[in-house]
Amino acid sequence: MALVELNHVTKRYGALTVLDDVSLSVQKGEIIAVIGRSGSGKSTMLRCINGLERIQGGDITVDGVRVNDPATNLRNLRQQVGIVFQSFNLFPHLSVAGNITLAPRVVKGKDPGMAREVALDVLRRVGLEDKIDAFPDELSGGQQQRVAIARSLAMDPQVMLFDEVTSALDPELTGEVIKVLEAMANKGMTMILVTHEIGFARRFGSRVVFMHQGRIWEEGAAAATLASPRTPELETFLNAVLH
Structure with missing residues (x-):
């Protein structure tokens, strides 16, 4: 059974249809790179999978649980x-440890000592264990984004969704975050990434999904699909992004 399943999903804002009959199946351990122009429905799709947005038609299931039930x-x-998300959304008044341990303590009921151990472990995974007592304003953008990733990992999720996590960063800091994503890919984490990082998609993507006008326009093995687009729309998009 697929870990994440979208069946004929429709999402509208008033008269505007943002997702139009979208179906996608993601197996455990897959890395799905979602590409496309702004406004094609990519970020909305992620928010629907997580239940942050309600859908008007179709079904979404995660590990057998119907999100829209x-x-x-x-x-x-x-x-x-x-x-x-692309904006790190860290709490400025909490230390790195405070940001990461908040959900494990409040939601999972972990005691503070155990929660701090979890924080150290996930910070090690993103290369920032020495920043556990720093505050967000003492960190670079790349470091803040890596803390945001660590905060999600602390909940031990089955699947990670990334929405343009490098788009607010300059190239050097983008490289830091990509390294973390690569390490997660190598560990077998199931990921759905909305991204402009075509190089990452090509190297690590199991599949690439190209969205256009609220629909999945093309979908296939990442390297092959990016090397030889089947539609003029994907070809035009890749030419714009890569040149």
Whole structure:
């Protein structure tokens, strides 16, 4: 059974259809790179998977749980589905440890000592264990984004969603974050990434999904799809991004 399944999903804002009959199946351990122009529905799709946006048609399931079922406990679901945004969304008044341990303590009931151990472990994974007592304003953008990733990892999710996590960063800091994503890919984490990092998509993506006008326009093995687009729309998009 697929870990994440979207079946004929429709999402509208008033008269505007943002997702138009979208179906996608993601197996455990897959890395799905979602590409496309702004406004093609990529970020909305991630927010629907996590239950942050309600859908008007179709079904979304994560590990067999229907996200759009009114009876579903979304708070429990979000423990399984980590999401990291392009703006780091760290609490400025909390230290790195405070940011990372908040959810494990409040949601999972971990005691402070154990929660700090978890924080150290996930910070080690993103190369920032020495920053555990720093505050967000003492960190670079790349470091803040890596803390945001560590915060999601601390909940031990089944799948991680990344929404343009490098788009607010300059190239050097982008490299830092890409290294963390690569390490997660090598560990077998299931990931769905909305990204402009075509090189990362080509190297680490199991599949690439090209969205256009609220639909999945092309989908296939990452390297092959990026090397030889089947539609003029994807070809035009890649030419714009790569040149």
